[in-house]
Amino acid sequence: MPQLSDPNTWLDQHGDALFRYALLRVRNTTLAEDLVQETLLAALKARARYAGEASERTWLTGILNHKIIDHFRQAHREQPFADSLPDDEDISNDLFNERGHWANPPSAWANPDQAFEQQKFWEALAECVARLPPRLAELFTLREINGMETEEICKVLNISTTNNAWVMLSRARMQLRQCLEIKWFGR
Amino acid sequence: MIMPCKKITHLVSASLDRRLSLNERLGIFVHFLMCKNCAHYEKQMLFIRAASHRIADHRDANNNAPRLSPEAVIRIKNHINQHDKLH
Numbered sequence: 001m002p003q004l005s006d007p008n009t010w011l012d013q014h015g016d017a018l019f020r021y022a023l024l025r026v027r028n029t030t031l032a033e034d035l036v037q038e039t040l041l042a043a044l045k046a047r048a049r050y051a052g053e054a055s056e057r058t059w060l061t062g063i064l065n066h067k068i069i070d071h072f073r074q075a076h077r078e079q080p081f082a083d084s085l086p087d088d089e090d091i092s093n094d095l096f097n098e099r100g101h102w103a104n105p106p107s108a109w110a111n112p113d114q115a116f117e118q119q120k121f122w123e124a125l126a127e128c129v130a131r132l133p134p135r136l137a138e139l140f141t142l143r144e145i146n147g148m149e150t151e152e153i154c155k156v157l158n159i160s161t162t163n164n165a166w167v168m169l170s171r172a173r174m175q176l177r178q179c180l181e182i183k184w185f186g187r
Numbered sequence: 188m189i190m191p192c193k194k195i196t197h198l199v200s201a202s203l204d205r206r207l208s209l210n211e212r213l214g215i216f217v218h219f220l221m222c223k224n225c226a227h228y229e230k231q232m233l234f235i236r237a238a239s240h241r242i243a244d245h246r247d248a249n250n251n252a253p254r255l256s257p258e259a260v261i262r263i264k265n266h267i268n269q270h271d272k273l274h
Binding site: 007008011015016017019020021023024029033036037040041044092095096099100101102105106107108109112115116119121122125126129140143144145147150162165166167169170173174176177180 | 231
């Protein structure tokens with residue numbers, strides 16, 4: 001059965017990985033650092049309960065993930081996602097004419113899979129996510145990077161209906177597509 | 188009735204989050220027969236999903252991936268040590 005290493009080594013061994021995990025999801029350096037600190041303290045208190053089923057890194061990441069979800073839950077308990085779907089989050093008026101047909105049609109992307117091999121692509125993608133309006137970025141991140149179901153996300157972010165979440169996810173993906181087309185696929 | 192492209196793009200996105208009704212799926216199918224643009228759009232949505240699922244691994248593998256600042260490391264270490272002394 002795997003054993004935990006000396007807690008004094010956790011920060012050196014896992015600190016950067018935990019920090020990157022948090023930063024990718026909360027997009028705020030100070031907050032990500034605080035979450036790493038809280039995670040290590042919580043792990044220290046809970047280390048007697050480590051069952052050895054997961055690796056140390058996986059166990060710590062699981063704790064961090066709880067902290068991240070708690071952070072979102074708390075932030076949106078005080079300030080629920082507005083029920084409104086503001087127009088400035090919707091770029092479809094630039095893309096479609098008044099009859100709902102493409103005014104600015106998407107072109108085929110050349111060799112999209114090759115993008116995965118290139119470091120610059122991942123930077124472009126992260127930048128495009130970071131450029132989304134903040135609440136769309138949160139929603140998109142929980143859905144596509146954390147892989148949570150929409151119903152679960154609605155509870156965490158205090159969104160009143162799954163339908164609203166679906167509309168916002170569609171807007172987020174539409175903006176991301178547009179951003180990648182400009183930043184990566186070069187039009 | 189052919190659905191407008193704008194509606195199709197929202198359905199394509201929704202298909203990533205929920206199970207579409209038979210009518211919705213049929214609407215997309217018929218639309219794609221006539222509209223390459225929306226078919227491109229769907230491919231790109233699937234690409235964005237695949238990329239998002241992999242982004243964490245790829246960013247970790249990067250040499251200039253973000254790291255904890257030295258100040259943050261010291262701060263967190265002090266915090267943990269304090270906790271250790273108290274317990």
